[in-house]
Amino acid sequence: MSLHEAFWSASLQEWKQGYIEQDEHFMCLLCGEQVEKGIIYPVEGALYEASRFMRHHIEAAHGSVFTHLSQLDKRLTGLSDHQVNLLRLFYQGKTDAEVQSEMGIGSASTIRNHRFALKEKERQAKVFLVMMELLHEADKHQSSTDAKSTKQKNTSKDGDATEYAAIVKRLLPNGLSGRLERFPRKQKHKLILLEEISKKFELDRFYTEREVNEILEGLYDDYVTLRRYLVDVGLMDRQADGSQYWRIAVENEGEERVAQQLNRKQELKQMYKEVETDAGVYQIKNKQNDKVFIASTNNLKTINGRKFMLQHGSHPNRELQKDWDKYGPDAFEIKVLEKVEKKDHPYFDGKEALEKLEDKWMKKLAPYGDRGYHVQKDPS
Numbered sequence: 001m002s003l004h005e006a007f008w009s010a011s012l013q014e015w016k017q018g019y020i021e022q023d024e025h026f027m028c029l030l031c032g033e034q035v036e037k038g039i040i041y042p043v044e045g046a047l048y049e050a051s052r053f054m055r056h057h058i059e060a061a062h063g064s065v066f067t068h069l070s071q072l073d074k075r076l077t078g079l080s081d082h083q084v085n086l087l088r089l090f091y092q093g094k095t096d097a098e099v100q101s102e103m104g105i106g107s108a109s110t111i112r113n114h115r116f117a118l119k120e121k122e123r124q125a126k127v128f129l130v131m132m133e134l135l136h137e138a139d140k141h142q143s144s145t146d147a148k149s150t151k152q153k154n155t156s157k158d159g160d161a162t163e164y165a166a167i168v169k170r171l172l173p174n175g176l177s178g179r180l181e182r183f184p185r186k187q188k189h190k191l192i193l194l195e196e197i198s199k200k201f202e203l204d205r206f207y208t209e210r211e212v213n214e215i216l217e218g219l220y221d222d223y224v225t226l227r228r229y230l231v232d233v234g235l236m237d238r239q240a241d242g243s244q245y246w247r248i249a250v251e252n253e254g255e256e257r258v259a260q261q262l263n264r265k266q267e268l269k270q271m272y273k274e275v276e277t278d279a280g281v282y283q284i285k286n287k288q289n290d291k292v293f294i295a296s297t298n299n300l301k302t303i304n305g306r307k308f309m310l311q312h313g314s315h316p317n318r319e320l321q322k323d324w325d326k327y328g329p330d331a332f333e334i335k336v337l338e339k340v341e342k343k344d345h346p347y348f349d350g351k352e353a354l355e356k357l358e359d360k361w362m363k364k365l366a367p368y369g370d371r372g373y374h375v376q377k378d379p380s
Helices: 003-009 012-017 050-062 065-070 081-091 096-103 108-153 157-171 187-200 209-217 223-232 255-275 304-311 318-327 350-365
Strands: 019-021 025-028 034-036 041-043 046-048 236-238 245-247 280-286 292-297 332-339
Touching: 012 019, 012 065, 019 050, 025 050, 034 050, 041 050, 046 050, 050 065, 050 304, 065 081, 081 096, 081 108, 096 108, 157 187, 187 209, 187 223, 209 223, 209 245, 223 236, 280 318, 280 350, 292 350, 304 318, 304 332, 332 350
Parallel strands: none
Antiparallel strands: 019 025, 025 034, 041 046, 236 245, 280 292, 280 332
């Protein structure tokens, strides 16, 4: 699941904690950083398991979830700059008198009026959320009713069913008892394939992860990808610890469900355009000796979080941390080297593009030995 899909699909509780749990990772909703499960991470002499380290990452790289959300565009928050500044001061625990003094407006009673106005906005937001939830439920019911009615009255649906069957036949010529030769890249074909694969699992039955893997491995070598996609598109669900999986009974199947999934994907893309971030490669340069540290990130807005880690002595590169402590923050500069050029086509892989870009700058600057803080890997 991509960052924008994860961000907008997350629950309010997941937004509050700032990350979501995936099959093998915890993923930061603020920058896309992933922390692998099952690994112990050392931080300032302490040992953190993955979820605790993710919370540390959010604190170090973003300050807090509140800080990150307060920096979003006003089109997303619905708040004026004045209201955001008030909320930041309230979040810091400032008294009304302290807020009034710091902002230089009105009096303490004026600040109390602002607090009341924000609480009123909170109540309005709750009403709006409930109304939208009810609207979505009504839309879902109406869409289902319209789809069934159209299916009965419009014979063109037969053509859709024919196309669906043809795609299944092409991808699985020997049916679910055969082998899948390749996983399709086209989104529509991918959804159709997953719809069919889900039928290998019985409804009203729980499966262990091992059982799921064994069933899917008989169909395709990369069974982990199939398992993840089945959960991501809502055809299967799982316990948070991965101990149990089960097939989800869906109201609509076949071509109709595929169409709904495609429409949902387009909605998520449109929503994320408003908070889209730039991925790229940056350097931290020691101006005293010209040594550099090179890294990449899915969100260049978070690079100041690296400075936060250095200031608190928790940067994972110990040589860089040692020089930072020795020379002080004024001896270093953080600079963006290059942003990932986004391409609007279905085969574009942002993660792969970022890895290639980082590799390009590592080769170009060769930040090893006296030139940098990296340790050159043994080519063997």
